[in-house]
Amino acid sequence: MRAPGCLLHSIDACCSMTACEWRDRRPSSEIDNDEQLMSTAYFSHADCGLHDMGGGHPESPDRLIAVDKGMGVVGVDKRIERRDAPAADLDAIKRVHDARYVDELVAFAPGQGMRRIDGDTAMNPHSLDAALRGAGALVAATDAVMAGEVANAFCAVRPPGHHAEHARAMGFCFFDNVAVGAAHAIAAHGLSRVAILDFDVHHGNGTEDVFRGNPNVLFCSSYQNPLFPHTSDTSVPGSLIKTPLRAGTAGSVFRKAIERDWLPALDTFRPEMIFVSAGFDAHRSDPLADLLLEAHDYAWITDRIAEVAAIYCDGRIVSTLEGGYALDALAASAAVHIDSLSRAGE
Ligand SMILES: [Zn+2]
Numbered sequence: 001m002r003a004p005g006c007l008l009h010s011i012d013a014c015c016s017m018t019a020c021e022w023r024d025r026r027p028s029s030e031i032d033n034d035e036q037l038m039s040t041a042y043f044s045h046a047d048c049g050l051h052d053m054g055g056g057h058p059e060s061p062d063r064l065i066a067v068d069k070g071m072g073v074v075g076v077d078k079r080i081e082r083r084d085a086p087a088a089d090l091d092a093i094k095r096v097h098d099a100r101y102v103d104e105l106v107a108f109a110p111g112q113g114m115r116r117i118d119g120d121t122a123m124n125p126h127s128l129d130a131a132l133r134g135a136g137a138l139v140a141a142t143d144a145v146m147a148g149e150v151a152n153a154f155c156a157v158r159p160p161g162h163h164a165e166h167a168r169a170m171g172f173c174f175f176d177n178v179a180v181g182a183a184h185a186i187a188a189h190g191l192s193r194v195a196i197l198d199f200d201v202h203h204g205n206g207t208e209d210v211f212r213g214n215p216n217v218l219f220c221s222s223y224q225n226p227l228f229p230h231t232s233d234t235s236v237p238g239s240l241i242k243t244p245l246r247a248g249t250a251g252s253v254f255r256k257a258i259e260r261d262w263l264p265a266l267d268t269f270r271p272e273m274i275f276v277s278a279g280f281d282a283h284r285s286d287p288l289a290d291l292l293l294e295a296h297d298y299a300w301i302t303d304r305i306a307e308v309a310a311i312y313c314d315g316r317i318v319s320t321l322e323g324g325y326a327l328d329a330l331a332a333s334a335a336v337h338i339d340s341l342s343r344a345g346e
Pocket of ligand 1: 200201202279281322323324
């Protein structure tokens, strides 16, 4: 029996639900026999759990705990290879961010207490280290996938990154982690066609700002509009594909929009590597937005991304956590995303 509501219930409740749709997607014999396969690297670091912008802030350390719990429910925790995210070199970050901005942010980081950048974004004494690990995770994940050590990778890091512009922190973000990874793939590995796919409910304005006009990057972003960060909906064929969605959009409509906008653009671009800004705040339970996606929609889009990657780039995918603020929904959604990556790499 399908348990349509189980993805919205607590993780503990889900532990006993063998009928969950995301467990039903594979025969139990496969689940029992694939512990040896480590096709997906999982990059994270304890520092990412110490960045804290204050009680009640939705971008909380509990988010990474939720992702870990969700993986346990699905069972994908046994099929990933956990790796510590290194701190990024500032030179890797300065490929995509203004050097003066980076140096000023490093100097701004407090030794104690909290320093506020804007109404939503603040640094505690651990925030700089967490941000460096977040960017470093993308660099290390890119290296691991390019070296063929693993098929793909997920970076469970925070702070998120896709709102951080070339010279500006905003929207919970300091360094644009996915942009750092994509720029590293181009500069250090010689790639000339890198796709960044962003299904966070908020437009990835930082990633657009970094790569606008860069012929090496195709950036596709689906997002609710109007909503923060209130950017224009204008696409640039071949390099910037924007998929704005109205409040109340259901998963079925989201899927059609992705098939209409992203898949043809990817077929034309023929990426050599795919990065994913994996935000899960378009889930119907999320408190910060008004789309109606469910966890199985994240499995669906990950499967589509994996199909494209299999055709054009030997399955090379590096995905990183962006938003997602309803903890149970985040747990279930991230888990099926990582499960899909893991199965794609087998
Ligand atoms: Zn978001």
